Amino acid sequence: MNFNEFELHEDVLNAVDSMNYQAATPIQEQAIPIILKGGDLLACAQTGTGKTAAYLIPILDKVAHEPHQHTAALILVPTRELAVQIDQQIQGLGYFVGATSIAVYGGNKGPEWDQQKKALSQGADIIIATPGRLIAHLQLGYVKFDQIKHLVLDEADRMLDMGFLGDIMKIMSFLPSPKQTLMFSATMPHKIGDLAKRILNDPQEVRLAVSRPAERIDQQFYMAGDNQKLPLLSHLLTQVSDTSMVLFTSRKNTVEPIVRALRKLGLKANGISSDSDQGEREQVLRSFKNREFPVLVATDVLSRGIDIDNLSHVVNYDVPRDPEDYVHRIGRTARAASKGTAITFINEADQKYVLKIERLFEKEVEKRTIPEELGLGSSPVFNARRSSGGGGHRDRGPRKGPSAEGQGNAGSKKPFRRKKPRSKSAAKAPSSTPTNSAS
Incomplete structure (x- = not known):
């Protein structure tokens, strides 16, 4: 299925084309129409299937063409590396639609905190955040989430494994209702189903190739x-x-x-x-x-x-x-x-x-x-x-x-700003090695 078969705006199609995306992957083919229609979604697909673009493309389509003064979409992720990667992907796609974004995560110094505070208070279109750092900002009272229409939990199973359930529910208390909520998970244990019952409203489900490595x-x-x-x-x-x-x-x-x-x-x-x-x-x-x-x-x-x-x-x-x-x-x-x-x-x-x-x-x-x-x-x-x-x-x-x-022989941060729409060898065996019998 080609992306031009989805009901996407022309500027978003140009963005997709600029990223050299070819035909939609199975998760994209099933998830994008559901998200475009505004429904909640519980999606299970392993990494490498294109699941990030499966929610970014329709969310960008909505954010770029819905009226809002402050942040319209929040994406929660378990790690700062994933936050940065998604932010970079949004930059590539958002270049054509004028959407702004920032990654909010811990482990950085004062200037980064100030940059995050500015984006959260002024309202970047899309926020990608780790739960702990986002809560630290929320507790200070300047975050503007009153116009959020889309919430994504990416790697939801990983966040629960890392003990973020309480943080997720606390963040939910700061968000308005109604809103569209999307959960993406590589696995589907009982705790994911329990969380879905708590935060999703009559969701549609998409399940693809759970827990199986690629045949290649x-x-x-x-x-x-x-x-x-x-x-x-x-x-x-x-x-x-x-x-x-x-x-x-x-x-x-x-x-x-x-x-x-x-x-x-x-x-x-x-x-x-x-x-x-x-x-x-x-x-x-x-x-x-x-x-x-x-x-x-x-x-x-x-x-x-x-x-x-x-x-x-x-x-x-x-x-x-x-x-x-x-x-x-x-x-x-x-x-x-x-x-x-x-x-x-x-x-x-x-x-x-x-x-x-x-x-x-x-x-x-x-x-x-x-x-x-x-x-x-x-x-x-x-x-x-x-x-x-x-x-x-x-x-x-x-x-x-x-x-x-x-x-023997055993990223730089971008400043927050409103973007303007643009046009289109083998060695001798040594005597001993690292011991790591604990996993």
């Missing part, structure tokens, strides 16, 4: 101890050219040790976690997107919502406890029509989490072993019976932090 992802599982993971990864990448890879680790205190270890193995790498300050995170992410280095080490702060083009590999240094998190991690590759590779390392302590993934997929995954010729020693043995019993000790942190010696 080559999923590879390797049995590997902590001291074998990165040397094995270096070997696996020997025959790969033009690598662009995100390596996920479940513990933020292992990000920098893994980066140092990868560098000693000859792989250019940088890392980000929730401990990184906002300026650093934006700079590292921007450099990675610009292909200035091939390997980004990150915690799950990046697993949802962040769109990085042409990502060739996703590596799970450890197995996520929640199989849904596994789906979101590997969903960073094989975006749109591209292909990708997902590599997951399994140590003895993580075997029970592999069983959860298998139950989700309703099939057993192949567990590969380390090639003998690498001289890294034998792979751990997968013991399904022991794992299914939930046995085995699970460390709460690294037993030994990696070091360069031990491992």
Whole structure:
């Protein structure tokens, strides 16, 4: 279905064309007409399906052609990275329709707070916000939300996982009624249904490809101890050219040790976690997107919502406890029509989490072993019976932090302003590696 088949205004169609959007994706094809008609929506679609544009396009169409003096749309998101990304997408689309927007999130300094305050008090057309920072502004009394007509909860399941339910309900108390409310979620647990009953009014539902990774992802599982993971990864990448890879680790205190270890193995790498300050995170992410280095080490702060083009590999240094998190991690590759590779390392302590993934997929995954010729020693043995019993000790942190010696080689803010409409290599295996048996 082409976008010109929707009842969109000409300036919005020009904006869509400028972003090189081709035919509408399934989530866009089903969600856009519902949103244009003004109804509430509960949509379930995994990342990489075009769900952000599925609500941005019709909301921009409405905001650009509905009378309002203050903010008309509020988008709540779980992380600052996602807020920035959506704001950038609105800038691209809003360039043609004259809509204004700003991302409101924590972790920044005084000038950014003042910029957010100005936009919230003067009324940017669209606000994209993390719940905690938005509440901090709301409590000071200058936020003008009396004309909000559209509320979006993006990554709603993630926000609930992060404990934002109370914040969401508090924010709702500041918003007028009636309004259009849209919930987008990658999964549909009971708590999402419960929240939908509380805040949605006679919603229509759209559910697509829940909890299934794209068929274009080559999923590879390797049995590997902590001291074998990165040397094995270096070997696996020997025959790969033009690598662009995100390596996920479940513990933020292992990000920098893994980066140092990868560098000693000859792989250019940088890392980000929730401990990184906002300026650093934006700079590292921007450099990675610009292909200035091939390997980004990150915690799950990046697993949802962040769109990085042409990502060739996703590596799970450890197995996520929640199989849904596994789906979101590997969903960073094989975006749109591209292909990708997902590599997951399994140590003895993580075997029970592999069983959860298998139950989700309703099939057993192949567990590969380390090639003998690498001289890294034998792979751990997968013991399904022991794992299914939930046995085995699970460390709460690294037993030994990696070091360069031990491992071997293991955004700028825009000012708020009213916009005017415009026209149209393998390394020798080192002696030890980062330990990260806790996820």
